[in-house]
Amino acid sequence: MSSVLFSDKMIDDRAAEWAVRLDLRPLGSLERAELDEWLSQDGRHVGALLRAQATLAYVDRAQPAAADIPVAQTDGDQPFGASRRRFLRLAGGGAMAAAAVLAVMILPRDDGQELSTGIGEVRRVSLADGSIAVLNTASRVAVSLRPTQRAIRLEQGEAWFQVAHDEARPFVVQAGTLRVRAVGTAFGVRRHEGGSELLVSEGVVEWWLEGQEANRRRLEAGDRTFVGTEPSLIREIVPVTSTDMEELQRGLAWRDGDIILKGETVDYAVAELNRYNRRRIVVTDPQIGRERLVGYFRTNDPANFARAVVQMTGARMSEDESEIRLTRQ
Amino acid sequence: MPTCRSDIIAWVGSSIVPHEGELRAWLRRRALPFQEIDDVVHDSYLRIAQLREVDHIHNGRAYLFTTARSVMLQRVRRERIVRIDSLTEVEALKLEDSNPGPERYVGARLELERIQRLLASLPDRCREVFRLRRIEGISQREIAERMGLSEHIVEAQAVRGLKLLMNAIREEEGRGQHHQGAQGEQRSVFRQNDR
Numbered sequence: 001m002s003s004v005l006f007s008d009k010m011i012d013d014r015a016a017e018w019a020v021r022l023d024l025r026p027l028g029s030l031e032r033a034e035l036d037e038w039l040s041q042d043g044r045h046v047g048a049l050l051r052a053q054a055t056l057a058y059v060d061r062a063q064p065a066a067a068d069i070p071v072a073q074t075d076g077d078q079p080f081g082a083s084r085r086r087f088l089r090l091a092g093g094g095a096m097a098a099a100a101v102l103a104v105m106i107l108p109r110d111d112g113q114e115l116s117t118g119i120g121e122v123r124r125v126s127l128a129d130g131s132i133a134v135l136n137t138a139s140r141v142a143v144s145l146r147p148t149q150r151a152i153r154l155e156q157g158e159a160w161f162q163v164a165h166d167e168a169r170p171f172v173v174q175a176g177t178l179r180v181r182a183v184g185t186a187f188g189v190r191r192h193e194g195g196s197e198l199l200v201s202e203g204v205v206e207w208w209l210e211g212q213e214a215n216r217r218r219l220e221a222g223d224r225t226f227v228g229t230e231p232s233l234i235r236e237i238v239p240v241t242s243t244d245m246e247e248l249q250r251g252l253a254w255r256d257g258d259i260i261l262k263g264e265t266v267d268y269a270v271a272e273l274n275r276y277n278r279r280r281i282v283v284t285d286p287q288i289g290r291e292r293l294v295g296y297f298r299t300n301d302p303a304n305f306a307r308a309v310v311q312m313t314g315a316r317m318s319e320d321e322s323e324i325r326l327t328r329q
Numbered sequence: 330m331p332t333c334r335s336d337i338i339a340w341v342g343s344s345i346v347p348h349e350g351e352l353r354a355w356l357r358r359r360a361l362p363f364q365e366i367d368d369v370v371h372d373s374y375l376r377i378a379q380l381r382e383v384d385h386i387h388n389g390r391a392y393l394f395t396t397a398r399s400v401m402l403q404r405v406r407r408e409r410i411v412r413i414d415s416l417t418e419v420e421a422l423k424l425e426d427s428n429p430g431p432e433r434y435v436g437a438r439l440e441l442e443r444i445q446r447l448l449a450s451l452p453d454r455c456r457e458v459f460r461l462r463r464i465e466g467i468s469q470r471e472i473a474e475r476m477g478l479s480e481h482i483v484e485a486q487a488v489r490g491l492k493l494l495m496n497a498i499r500e501e502e503g504r505g506q507h508h509q510g511a512q513g514e515q516r517s518v519f520r521q522n523d524r
Contacts, residue, residue, distance in 0.1 A: 008367035012499075016491040023462070024469040024484055044368065047375030050341060051349075054374075055495050057342025059444060059463045130379050164379060 011048045014038065019052035043126050043164075113143040117157070120276045120300050122257060130164035131171065134255050136190070137276045137299070145169075158190035160201070160252055177210040178227045187219075188252055195228035199251050224251065254299060261293045266309055266326075269293060277302050279321070285328045288315045337383055344389025345377060347440060350501035351390070352397055365404075372400040447497050455490035458483055 018035055021027060027035065039045050117123045117135045124134045129145050139157025144150075147169070152161070154175040163171045165184030173180045175189045175196040185203025189196055198207060200219045207227065208216045219225060250260045261269055267289035270281045276299040283289045291313045297305045306324045310317045315326045349370065356366045373396045386392045448456055454476075461472045473480045 008364055008371070011371065012367075012495055013492055016495060017488050020484060020487040020491055024487065043375045044371035046378050047371040047373065050338070050378040051346070051371070051374045052491060052495060053338050054341035054346050055498065056463070056491060057339050058346040059448065059459065059494070060339075060342065130375055164376075166379065168381070 008044075011042075011044055012052070015045070015048035015052040018049055019056055022053070023056055040126055040128060043130050043132070046126075046130065114140070115143065116140040119278055122255060124255075127164075129166060129169070132162040134160045134162075136160075136254050154189050154191060154196075156191060158188065158254070160186070160188035160255060162186045162202075174210075178207060179210060179213070180205050180207045181216075182206075185221075192226075195226055197224070197226050199224040201249075201252060257299050259297050259299050261295050261297070263292045263294055265289060266291050266293060266313070269297075269305065273297070273299060273302050273305055276300055279324065281306055281324045281326065283326045285315070285326070288313050288326055288328065337377075337380060340383045340386075340389075341374075341377060344383075344386070345374075345393050346498065347443075348390040348393050350498055352393055353499060354501070355394075356397075369397055369400050369404070372404075373397045376400065447494055450497060451490050451493055455486050455493065458486040459490050462487065 018038070021031065039049065113127070115123065115125055115133065115135055117137060117139050119138050121138075122134065122136055124132065126132055127143060127145065127150075129150055131150070133141060133143070133152070135141060136158035139159055140155040141159050142153040142155060144152075150166075150169050150171040152171065152173045154173060161171070161173065161182070163182045163185050171182045173182075173189055175191050178189070178196045178198070180187065180189060180198060182203065182205045185205055186201045187205050188199040188201065190199075198205070198219060200221050200223050202221050204218055204220050206216045206218055207225075208214075209227070250262065253260045259269070259272055266283060270283055270289075274280045279302060281302050288309070291309075293309070293312065295308060297308070302324055303319065306317050306319075306326060309315055309326055314329060316329050318325045318327070352373075353366055353370065356369060361369075373393065376396050376399075377393075448459065451459065457476065458472060461467050461475065462469075467475075469480050469483050472478075473483045476483070478486075
């Protein structure tokens with residue numbers, strides 16, 4: 001807990017440094033890059049910078065009122081606000097110019113960001129609009145934040161999005177022929193061979209197939225669907241049971257590096273785990289592959305999973321650097 | 330667009346920052362842990378940073394409270410286990426917000442006194458840098474010359490001053506007259522989600 005406290009205080013301190021630098025002088029290009037990097041790390045950083053900048057502006061705020069209100073003396077030798085009237089005249093100049101410089105710095109940028117993860121990697125990225133993208137293993141996403149639309153292309157793999165509310169700029173995810181539009185909500189998309197899977201964890205999204213925007217369908221929190229590349233392949237698995245958010249959380253457990261099994265087959269679990277690891281599990285016996293499992297596993301620890309299978313099914317395990325084989329006794 | 334953004338910063342300074350202490354005090358009385366309060370405040374500012382216009386907002390205080398409420402709701406939703414007490418708090422925040430009451434508005438004089446008090450609490454050198462920059466509106470170089478310091482030290486002093494101000498606002502108990510004696514209240518009541 002104390003580390004969290006510490007980090008919040010650190011955020012505020014960093015924000016104060018940036019707010020002052022932005023106020024005092026133009027940033028060098030290195031500093032500018034450093035600031036951009038810092039802002040893109042965490043939405044809280046954006047909020048903290050605004051807070052720091054606004055606190056500076058807040059100090060100015062007393063000025064106009066000062067003109068006709070007697071001013072309390074400070075403990076220094078100069079009364080605070082001695083030159084307030086002059087300040088008022090100057091305010092349109094330096095202070096405003098400084099504020100304009102600040103303003104440019106925190107405008108969301110659009111530079112066609114490309115995000116990707118390697119095998120076994122899960123990456124959480126704050127986008128410039130305040131949305132959050134979490135990329136699952138071996139995934140690739142292209143982000144383009146345009147003035148009228150936030151266009152996201154899932155080129156490979158799986159990602160979950162927490163969308164910042166902005167009605168003027170719909171957030172549209174493209175995955176193959178699937179299009180999903182959200183305003184302020186959260187959902188996951190996963191590309192499969194022959195289609196994409198869509199899973200809504202908050203709010204409502206609309207989806208359609210490329211070129212068929214008129215034929216939009218809605219999906220609500222707790223819903224999940226598979227959209228094939230051919231319209232005939234569209235299979236709605238909705239609703240899982242619309243109140244069963246637990247089921248949905250299970251589908252998103254990868255964000256924490258977990259996989260939760262509730263009666264799926266060993267074959268299914270192995271296929272899932274192999275998405276995350278270079279060291280693959282190979283099941284040579286079909287009967288073991290059909291066994292069903294319940295449990296909670298780390299996606300990056302295939303050996304642990306294999307040992308659990310051994311315990312439950314009596315399979316035999318042999319391993320080398322590249323493979324873990326599960327065979328019959 | 331730059332002008333729009335500077336408008337927003339100025340607006341946040343005049344309409345949101347004055348109420349931050351009150352929001353924090355309110356959250357503290359609800360026995361939220363400190364880091365949670367900080368997160369709610371940062372997330373609220375983040376949402377405000379995303380605004381493209383502020384002209385339509387007439388009541389900054391109500392807007393801040395409403396934003397904080399929606400941030401809290403979202404945080405509650407994200408937790409796997411919904412905390413009943415958190416939801417109750419969120420509801421309470423809504424009530425608070427729906428009834429702002431004119432007596433809550435602090436006059437310009439009180440506001441000025443508050444800023445004076447905040448500034449007066451700064452160490453001398455910080456305060457002088459702040460005065461020259463914010464009140465006289467002169468450049469970093471000129472401040473350095475007048476005070477016989479390096480520009481680097483001017484910057485360091487300004488940073489130090491701003492940190493102290495932000496801290497002071499954070500620690501304030503809020504100015505609402507009905508908000509007395511919040512310190513030391515039932516902080517332990519809040520149940521941590523132990524997942």
